[in-house]
Amino acid sequence: MIPELGHFALIIALGLTILLSIIPMWGAWRRNVTAMALAPGLALGILCFVSIAYVCLTWAFVNDDFSVKVVAANSNSLLPLMYKFSALWGNHEGSLLLWALILALWTAAVATFSRGLPLLMLARVLSVMGAVGVGFLSFSLLTSNPFARLLPGTPADGSDLNPLLQDPGLIIHPPLLYMGYVGFSVAFAFAIAALLGGRLDAAWARWSRPWTNIAWAFLTLGIMLGSWWAYYELGWGGWWFWDPVENASFMPWLAGTALVHSLAATEKRGLFKSWTVLLAIFAFSLSLLGTFLVRSGVLTSVHAFATDPARGLYILVFLALVVGGSLTLYALRAPAVSSRVHFEWVSRESLLLFNNVVFLVATLTVLFGTLFPLIMDALGQGKVSVGPPYFNAVFVPLMALLAPVMGFGPVSRWKRDKTARWFAELALPAAAALLCAITLPLLNAPYNVWVALAVMLAAWLVFGLARDVWQRVRSGSHLAAGLRRLTPSYLGMLLAHLGFAACIVGVVATSQYALEHDLKMQPGDAKVVAGYEFRFVELVPVRGPNFVADEARFEVYRDGALISRLAPQKRRYLASGQVMTEAAIDAGLFRDLFVAMGEPVGEQGAWAMRLHYKPMIRWMWLGAILMAVGAFTTVLDRRYRRQRQTATAEQPGLAHGV
Amino acid sequence: MGSRLKLFLPLFLFAVLALLLFRGLSLDPMEMPSALIDRPLPAFSLPELASGELLDAAAVAGEVSLLNVWATWCVSCRVEHPYLVSLADSGVRILGLNYKDEDAAALRWLQDLGNPYQFNIADRQGTLALDLGVYGAPETYLLDAEGVVRYRHVGVVDERVWQTVLEPLYSELRAAVAAESP
Numbered sequence: 029m030i031p032e033l034g035h036f037a038l039i040i041a042l043g044l045t046i047l048l049s050i051i052p053m054w055g056a057w058r059r060n061v062t063a064m065a066l067a068p069g070l071a072l073g074i075l076c077f078v079s080i081a082y083v084c085l086t087w088a089f090v091n092d093d094f095s096v097k098v099v100a101a102n103s104n105s106l107l108p109l110m111y112k113f114s115a116l117w118g119n120h121e122g123s124l125l126l127w128a129l130i131l132a133l134w135t136a137a138v139a140t141f142s143r144g145l146p147l148l149m150l151a152r153v154l155s156v157m158g159a160v161g162v163g164f165l166s167f168s169l170l171t172s173n174p175f176a177r178l179l180p181g182t183p184a185d186g187s188d189l190n191p192l193l194q195d196p197g198l199i200i201h202p203p204l205l206y207m208g209y210v211g212f213s214v215a216f217a218f219a220i221a222a223l224l225g226g227r228l229d230a231a232w233a234r235w236s237r238p239w240t241n242i243a244w245a246f247l248t249l250g251i252m253l254g255s256w257w258a259y260y261e262l263g264w265g266g267w268w269f270w271d272p273v274e275n276a277s278f279m280p281w282l283a284g285t286a287l288v289h290s291l292a293a294t295e296k297r298g299l300f301k302s303w304t305v306l307l308a309i310f311a312f313s314l315s316l317l318g319t320f321l322v323r324s325g326v327l328t329s330v331h332a333f334a335t336d337p338a339r340g341l342y343i344l345v346f347l348a349l350v351v352g353g354s355l356t357l358y359a360l361r362a363p364a365v366s367s368r369v370h371f372e373w374v375s376r377e378s379l380l381l382f383n384n385v386v387f388l389v390a391t392l393t394v395l396f397g398t399l400f401p402l403i404m405d406a407l408g409q410g411k412v413s414v415g416p417p418y419f420n421a422v423f424v425p426l427m428a429l430l431a432p433v434m435g436f437g438p439v440s441r442w443k444r445d446k447t448a449r450w451f452a453e454l455a456l457p458a459a460a461a462l463l464c465a466i467t468l469p470l471l472n473a474p475y476n477v478w479v480a481l482a483v484m485l486a487a488w489l490v491f492g493l494a495r496d497v498w499q500r501v502r503s504g505s506h507l508a509a510g511l512r513r514l515t516p517s518y519l520g521m522l523l524a525h526l527g528f529a530a531c532i533v534g535v536v537a538t539s540q541y542a543l544e545h546d547l548k549m550q551p552g553d554a555k556v557v558a559g560y561e562f563r564f565v566e567l568v569p570v571r572g573p574n575f576v577a578d579e580a581r582f583e584v585y586r587d588g589a590l591i592s593r594l595a596p597q598k599r600r601y602l603a604s605g606q607v608m609t610e611a612a613i614d615a616g617l618f619r620d621l622f623v624a625m626g627e628p629v630g631e632q633g634a635w636a637m638r639l640h641y642k643p644m645i646r647w648m649w650l651g652a653i654l655m656a657v658g659a660f661t662t663v664l665d666r667r668y669r670r671q672r673q674t675a676t677a678e679q680p681g682l683a684h685g686v
Numbered sequence: 687m688g689s690r691l692k693l694f695l696p697l698f699l700f701a702v703l704a705l706l707l708f709r710g711l712s713l714d715p716m717e718m719p720s721a722l723i724d725r726p727l728p729a730f731s732l733p734e735l736a737s738g739e740l741l742d743a744a745a746v747a748g749e750v751s752l753l754n755v756w757a758t759w760c761v762s763c764r765v766e767h768p769y770l771v772s773l774a775d776s777g778v779r780i781l782g783l784n785y786k787d788e789d790a791a792a793l794r795w796l797q798d799l800g801n802p803y804q805f806n807i808a809d810r811q812g813t814l815a816l817d818l819g820v821y822g823a824p825e826t827y828l829l830d831a832e833g834v835v836r837y838r839h840v841g842v843v844d845e846r847v848w849q850t851v852l853e854p855l856y857s858e859l860r861a862a863v864a865a866e867s868p
Contacts, residue, residue: 187846306696313700320707340711348704355697362693399706406709605765605844627759 031096034084035175038125041077041132042165044070048135048158052151056224064151068139071154074161075136082116082129085174089116095182098122098174104188104603106574114199115189120323120339121174123202127319128164130203130210135161138214138239145235152221153214160213163346171339188574188603197257205250205277209315211243212280215287216312219305220354223361228305233295236308238663240291241520244284245659251277252652260611265544265622265640267648270419275398276318279391283311286387288659293380297442298369302362303384309358313351314391320347321398374447376440379433386430393422431485431532435492438521439499453499457491482536486529493522520662527654534647543641546626550634558641560621561585562594567633575599577610580635582623584614598625598635619643726834727753728817735784735792735806745805747833750859751779752826752852754803754843755815758791760823766842767799773848774802778856782806785815785823828852830859 048070055063085098089112094100102122103115116122135157142150168174192198218236222228254274259267268274287307294304320343371377397418439453465484500518501510514522543558554563565581577599584592594612601608611624619641626636727743734741746753754770756763774780782803784792789808796803809815818827828837837855839847 302693309696344704344707344711347707351700352697352704355700359690359694359697399703402710403706406706600765604846605769605842607762607765629759 030084030087031093031175031177034081034088035173037077037080037084038128038165038169038175041074041081041128042162042169044074044077045158045161045165048074049155049162051155052158053155056148056151056155059148061147064147067151067154067158068143070158071132071135071139074158075132078125078129078132078165081175082125085116085122085125086113088175089113092186094184094186095177095179097176097178100178100183100186102189103186104574105185106602107186107189107194108573110196110199111189111194114193114202117202118189118193118198121168121172121176123206124164124168124172125174126203127206127210128161128168130206131157131161131164131213134210134214138217142235149221149225149232149235152224153217156217156220157213160217160350163350167339167342167346171342185603188601191575191599191601191604191606191608192261195257195261197253197261201250201253201257204246204253208243208245208247208250208284209277209280209318211239211246212284212308212312212315214239214243215308216354219308220357223305223354223357226361228294228301228363230295230298233291233304234668237288237291237295238668240284240288240308241659241662244281244288245656247277247281247284248652248656248659251281252649252656256649259645260613260622262609265542265611265624265638265642267538267645270397270416272398273318273322275394276321279394279398280311280314280318282387282391282394283307283314286384286391287311289380289383289387293377297371297377299371299377300381300384302358305362306358307384307388309351309354310391313347313354314395316343316347316350319343371442372444374445374450376437376442376445379437379440382433383430383437386426390423390426393426394419397422427532428481428485431489431528434525434528435488438493438496438525453495454492457488457495460491461485461487476540479537479540482532486533489525489529489532493525497522515666516664517662517667520658520660520665523658523661524655525658527651527656527658530647530651530654532651534644534649534651537644538642538648541643542645545639547637547639548629548634549637550632555639557621557639558619559586560591560641562621562623562639564637567635570597572599574603575601575608578625578628578635580623580625580637582612584621592621594621594623596623596625615646617646620645723835723838726832727829728814730807730814730817732807732809732814735782735789735796735808741805741807743833746781746829748831749779750831750856750863751781751804751829752843752856753781753783753829755783755785755818755823755825755827757785757787757823758795759787762842763824764799766824766844767802769844769848770802771800773843779804781829783814783818784808786810786812826852828855828859831863 048067051063051070052067054060055066085096087093088096088099089103090109092099092103092105094103098119098121099115102119103112107115117126135154138157139150139154142153145153215236218232218239222232251274254277255267258269259265287304287310290300290304290307293299294301320340323339323343400418435454435457436450439450461484464487465480468480468483497514500513501507503510503513545555545557547555549555549564551564551566554561556562561584563583563585565583568579568581570577570579577597579595579597582594582596583590584594592614594614596612597610599608599610600606609624609626611622613623614621620643622638622640622642624638624640626638628635727746729743731740731742733739752773754766756766770780780802782805784806787808787810789810792806792808796806807814824842826839826843827835828839830836836859837852839852841847843852
């Protein structure tokens with residue numbers, strides 16, 4: 029009964045999204061205030077009904093209702109409770125419902141927090157989001173109904189959640205990632221609404237900026253969690269594989285990064301308007317493309333969902349409508365004449381343009397590499413894939429090119445600047461960075477040129493920022509007054525750029541200095557890796573709630589002192605018989621110690637063991653967290669709050685919106 | 687007008703991409719390019735694991751069967767083993783290809799864990815496996831009554847794989863045999 033209630037709620041939600049996509053849009057066209065004013069109410073109604081559907085499916089999971097197909101296929105009565113909640117999105121149908129829920133959340137959030145927008149704009153924005161909602165809800169209901177029953181033939185127990193997904197990291201990874209993906213639909217809706225209204229101006233950029241930053245922050249966190257999960261759960265210590273599904277989340281992030289920067293120029297200087305609109309369309313289109321790639325089965329991947337050509341075709345048609353439609357609108361309505369606003373080559377605008385070019389090229393190279401197997405297959409050239417060597421060869425130089433220019437960004441001025449001033453400002457940071465590059469890697473012999481280069485770039489960014497902060501704070505009458513002058517948007521930029529610097533150091537140091545030993549060990553054996561002595565103490569069988577495991581107990585000594593006990597496991601899940609490697613990690617700011625079990629070798633309880641020493645790997649994820657925190661911080665800026673009040677004061681009706 | 691046309695460029699690029707994706711829908715990336723499907727097993731002459739007598743492709747034919755590639759060093763094979771035993775108990779003919787293994791260890795394994803195999807081809811050097819194009823253990827090939835390879839499964843055979851993939855094909859082949867010899 030409850031699942032049917034959920035199904036029914038989902039159908040009502042679809043009806044409401046259809047209304048939302050038509051009535052306010054019609055109202056905006058006919059200037060009908062009543063029709064337009066319906067939009068926020070409809071948005072809240074959709075949220076309400078999608079939530080009901082979501083709660084109903086969760087109820088089915090928690091109560092082990094194995095007559096529901098997705099529950100039978102992805103849950104088990106022995107599954108720990110918290111994974112019953114997350115099992116909902118560990119499959120195609122459920123994750124689509126989560127997509128729909130998050131879209132409803134964003135739509136309702138726009139309806140709630142943008143009351144100050146001109147009604148005309150708000151109606152169009154919500155209507156566009158409603159249209160996106162129609163696509164996803166109908167996709168869910170027509171091709172992948174999450175409430176489908178197995179009647180008759182209800183199994184006695186479920187086949188259990190894929191053990192890879194039974195992990196705390198995976199509980200929050202998909203929701204965060206979807207918050208990011210779907211969040212770009214807000215920037216997209218604002219762009220489309222602005223194109224429809226023919227008003228691409230600073231106000232439009234100011235409205236969409238906070239939403240874009242929040243979406244970008246969520247996507248950053250989602251990608252970071254995915255990488256962290258791959259690191260400790262897949263059992264071979266890798267943290268990024270250039271897998272199609274990873275790329276699917278990375279492409280919107282790259283395009284989104286370009287968008288975040290381009291919006292700055294549009295808001296502050298009224299520049300790059302067409303370009304910004306195009307990037308907003310790109311970022312969301314790439315999110316949709318990712319959805320297509322993951323669910324259509326055109327590419328192989330470790331975490332692709334069960335695939336079905338009918339579903340693939342459905343998303344492709346949806347993709348063609350959304351992207352094709354918006355690009356047509358763009359071609360017809362975007363301002364073709366170049367802006368009358370001028371800027372010199374030596375200016376902040378140029379630097380932002382450079383950022384945009386780098387990120388766009390990066391997006392396109394990742395897109396090309398991801399689709400390359402498909403292109404070759406479609407041309408009848410057989411099954412090929414480009415793999416990490418291609419991506420590393422194109423991506424690393426791009427980022428290396430970005431960092432030196434990035435250092436100039438914060439100190440640069442809009443419109444016109446002087447190279448002489450840049451050199452005066454940044455000579456000291458540059459010298460300090462060089463000094464760091466020469467000395468810091470010496471602490472960890474042998475000297476490594478790549479690490480030196482990474483340290484130099486990161487130090488260049490950090491010292492450049494420090495110099496800029498000092499300049500700003502100094503201009504206040506005293507320290508506290510100076511600090512108060514730093515706005516949230518400035519602080520956000522500061523954190524995000526520091527995070528990027530931390531990422532550079534983390535990625536390069538861990539790639540260059542990591543030590544990996546695969547060896548046969550039996551209880552009593554010991555091995556020294558990078559000065560840490562790993563002692564294999566004993567092998568014990570353990571039993572978990574829904575698995576049995578062999579657990580290898582290790583003690584790690586440094587200079588004779590015990591610093592950590594590690595207990596990696598080799599688990600066999602009871603319901604599916606799947607075998608999983610559970611790595612044990614001693615995490616630290618400057619190094620991770622990582623032990624994973626391979627296969628048993630021989631008779632005396634010996635196992636193939638994988639011992640890793642990973643220096644500074646945490647920096648990469650801490651950097652990503654800093655970036656996300658930075659993006660969240662910018663939203664606190666006073667001008668976004670003030671805008672709401674002024675907008676309300678200025679624009680009581682719709683007269684202003686045309 | 688020229689600058690307006692420029693704005694159509696993204697749309698044009700997207701159209702090309704959409705066509706490519708549409709083409710991609712009809713291609714299956716998971717398809718293993720196995721040249722052996724619908725071809726007889728490659729010729730071989732290898733000893734039987736327990737008896738040591740030489741086997742060739744003729745020994746394989748006669749009945750619809752599963753040819754399971756396994757080894758004692760393969761953990762997944764240990765996971766798969768109990769299910770194979772229960773399949774054999776239910777009457778499915780399973781043949782073993784003991785892959786790059788030690789005879790003594792393999793025989794002990796069969797003694798300890800039960801023997802689902804009608805016989806085992808001892809492929810100590812991995813020559814037959816090489817001809818078959820084995821990626822790793824376990825793999826399972828579905829052979830028809832003439833010893834022709836009809837399907838290849840990479841990875842563990844469990845209840846799910848058997849019910850959804852192998853069993854339907856197996857029943858179909860059995861029905862074809864029954865239809866030929868009433």
